Structure formats: C-alpha cells, structure tokens
Amino acid sequence: MHKWQIAALTVGIMFSGAALQAGVAPEVQKDIEDFQGYFMKRFPGIPLEAYNDGVNVLPQYDERRANWEILMEFPPYETDMETARELWAKPFKNGKTFADCFQNKPPATKYPYYDEARKEIRTIELDINECLSANGEEPIKNLKRGKMAMLVAAFREQFNGQQWAVDVEGKGAVEAYKKGRQFYWAKRGQLNFSCANCHVHNAGKKIRGDVLSAGLGHTTGFPVYRTKWAVAGKPWGTVHRRYGGCNSQVRAKPLKPQSAEYRALEMYEAVMSTGVPLKVPSQRQ
Template identity: 40%
Template sequence: MNKQLVKTLLTTVAIMLALSSVAQASPEEDRQAFVKFFHDRFPNVKGDDWINGVYAIDSASRAQWEEIEDFPPYEIYVDEGKKLFETKFANGKSLADCFENGGIGIKQNYPYFDTKRGEVVTLELAINECREKNGEKPWGWKKGKLAAVSAYMAWTSRGKKTNVKIPNDPRALAAYEAGKKHFYSRRGQLNMACAHCHMHYSGNKLRADITSPALGHTTHFPVFRSKWGSLGTLHRRFGGCNKQVRAKPFKAQSEEYRNLEYFLTYMNNGLPINGPGARK
C-alpha cells in the first residue's frame, strides 16, 4: 500500500517537473518540439515541402494546385505590387527608402521585435508606417494594394530562409509567449484552438477539407485564395480562422495577431520563403 502511494507521489512529482520544464522551454526548444511533432506525424513529407501547406500531405489537391501554379493567379498582382512599390510618394521618396536593402529580399526577417518601441513589427505594418511617415495615407490591412506590395516583397525574398529573432529583451519573450498562448488557447463557440485543427487534427478531414499542418504556414503569405478571389494577408486569414471557430476575430495588425505571427513565424525558422502562394 505504502509502496503504491510513494509511486503515485513520485509520478505526480515527475509530471509536475515535466510540466514546469515545458512552461520554461526556450523558444528554440519550443521550435524543435514543434518541428518534431510534424515530422513524426507526417513522416512522408520531404525536406522543406512543409512550405506548401496541405499540398505537402494531400496528393489529389496537390495535382490541381500544380496545375494552377502553372500560371498562378497572384502573378498579375505581384506585377501590380511591383509598380506600387516603385511609385514615388508626393515627397519624391518611395517605399524602398524605408527598408534595408531597398526592400528587396528582406521578407524572411519579418516580423521582428523592435526593442526601441517594445513591440512586434510585421512587414505590412512597416509598409503602412513608411507611407504615413512620408505623408501618404495608409492602405487597408487585409487585401488590395498592401497585399499586392507585400506579395511583391515576398516574391523578391523567395528561397531565403525564415530568420525571426527573439532579442534578449523580456518584452520580446513576452510577445512570443503571448502569440504562443493564442495558438494553444481554446476560443469561440466551437471552443477550439489553432492547435486543434493545425496540429493535433492536422491531416484529418474537416467536412470536405483537409486541415494543413501549421509547420510552414507563414512562408507562403500573402496568398491568393480561390475562396476570396483575391490576395489576402496573413492577418486576414487569422481573422477567418477565428471566425470559423465562431470567435470574434481580432483586428488585422492588432497586438494579438502581431504576437501570433511572431510565434508562428519563429516556429518556421529555417524554412524558405515561397510567398505569395495560391490556395483553394
């Protein structure tokens, strides 16, 4: 009897220790566990194919996607984005002046934590802030011109490896943890977390859809979704996901979504940028 009790106690202590070590895991340990989870769940996915989302795990839809990629619907919008990117502001400056390397091939470094401001800066936020700083009106956050420019900037960054950093600043870690919390928290009338569909049930059918693995989710944004019939930013998709579990979505570029993007993109560190993408 006593032996049993001791055993139970010991197990409890062991579990508590394990739990506390999970809570204290560094972002890098989180990332490695995250990657391992998907590698174990989908052992047939090769190399960096994660960046292709559901098409990495479903050959039937992949065939149609490859057909679409033969002349992808986003190309004419990448061209538009390039024109917008190169169009000078009224003051003679342009978007290129606000970014490192003239804005070319830099998407892999976004989002980043700005230690001066103490918050996460996404590429879309930086684009609109650049416009405002130069006396131009900001664009809408979810689609249209901003998405087109973001798509062009992603296009110039294709093949570069996602490289999100968490600087040694407690506020940066807090932003990361807030994003992580969003990902794993249940919400909405369906009481589901991002992690339910895109980790634990990923690859299963949700009505007629197969849910995509979260690993690789951020690399191909912005995306041209057939459902939208237009380009949309990552935050537009976040809003859609939240709505689908019958939760009230947060605003695009809200602190909540910027933190979520920070966490998710960090999980994709090392995976190449392949945006913009085409999705169903």
C-alpha cells in the same frame, strides 16, 4: 582533401548556418524543435523546406495535388503581382520609394520583429504604413486585403527561397512571443477549438472533404491569393485577414488586423516555421 581544407569548409558551413539561424532564447529554441519534430514524425519523408507549399505537401492531399500543380503552371496571381511590383517601385511625391524605407529594415525573413525601443512587434504592414506617413503619403486603411496585401507580397517575394529566421532574444521579445504561443494553444470560441487542435493535433485529417493544413509552414507563403476570396472579387489577403476568418469559423470574435494579439500570433507562427524558405505569393483554396 587536406585536413585544413575540411576544417575551413566546416567553419564555412557553420558560418553560413549561423547566418541563416535565428537568434532565439533557449526556451524558444526548444519550442521550435518540439514543434518541427512533431511534424517530422507525423509526416515522415516530408523535408522541412517542403512545408512552404502548405496543405499541398501533405500525403492526404495527394488526390488533389495534381489539380493544384496544373493551376500553378499559370498561377492566377501573376497579373496582379505585376501590378504589385509596380506599386512597390512607384516613387512617392517626394521621389523616395518603399525600397528606401526598407533599406534600413530587417529582411523579410526576420519579420515580424520585436522593436526594443517601441516595445512592440513590428510587421511589414505597419512598416509600410509608417513609410507612407514618413514620406507625406496617406497610410493604407485596409490592412487585410487589396493594396496592402499586394505590397507585402511585393516585398516578401524578393526574399523567396531564403529561410525564415525570426529573432526572439530579449525579455520583451520573449514575452511577446509567449503571448502568441498562448493564443495558438488556447481554446477559443463557441466551438472550443485552439489553432493547435486543428493544425497540430489533426493536421492532415479531413474536415468533410477538406484537408486540415499543418501548422508547420503556416504563413510562409502569405499574402495569399485565395480562391474562396476571389469569388467575391477580393482574392488578396494578409495573414491577419486569414486569422479573422479562422476566429469567425470557430465562432469567436475576430480581432482587428494588426492588433497586438494577431501580431503576437504571427510571430509565434513565424518562429515555428524557422528554416522554412519563403515562397511568396501563394495560391490557396
């Protein structure tokens, strides 16, 4: 290979790398490296890309992984996903569709994003409801489960395999990100646990018979079809539904879905999983 070819190839690789890379402030970049570096050291041999399988990827889950793999041969969410895709494609009364709205929005790999004009974090859920309102349709009331979760899944799955790359550049974005970081590392509830206590410090450890998942890769597979929720007939849940459950379990007051706090937390978790390819939807225990 000629030198110029190598140079061209290198530039090409750098370029494609740059396209995938998130635009983040140096402080945020350091956080990502620290966070991901911790897990690379803790679970050597598991590549970054594999973390989109959640707890199933951890060596401590080996004995159970076979069951999950069998389940994934005919995933329980498939029938619902067909409905979800129909919901996504179904035109509004005015003939427009969700796709028309999201044409002017970032790809799912850039969600949630900080809206400089509105000075707030925008999630897919918020933009779905905005799209409905803008087209004279009723916004969806339940932001935790059911139809909303399925629509988010139908949008996100279109970007499956693409690496997550949320931007955190401007002052407002960094401030919002820091709120999420604070939430993640702060002790909470009567049980006095932070998110990090379980999902960073004790990831892979057993809490009774269950394995604590790694914080890295968290939320890449959302919305989820969860076996625990399926028992009550409502298997679909958004990230914020899960946050509410987590907060209740540590005996803290769960916050409202789409609250500023949960959106900030969602942003922090997304940023920590920069580079992990989306894999939507996912089945979780």
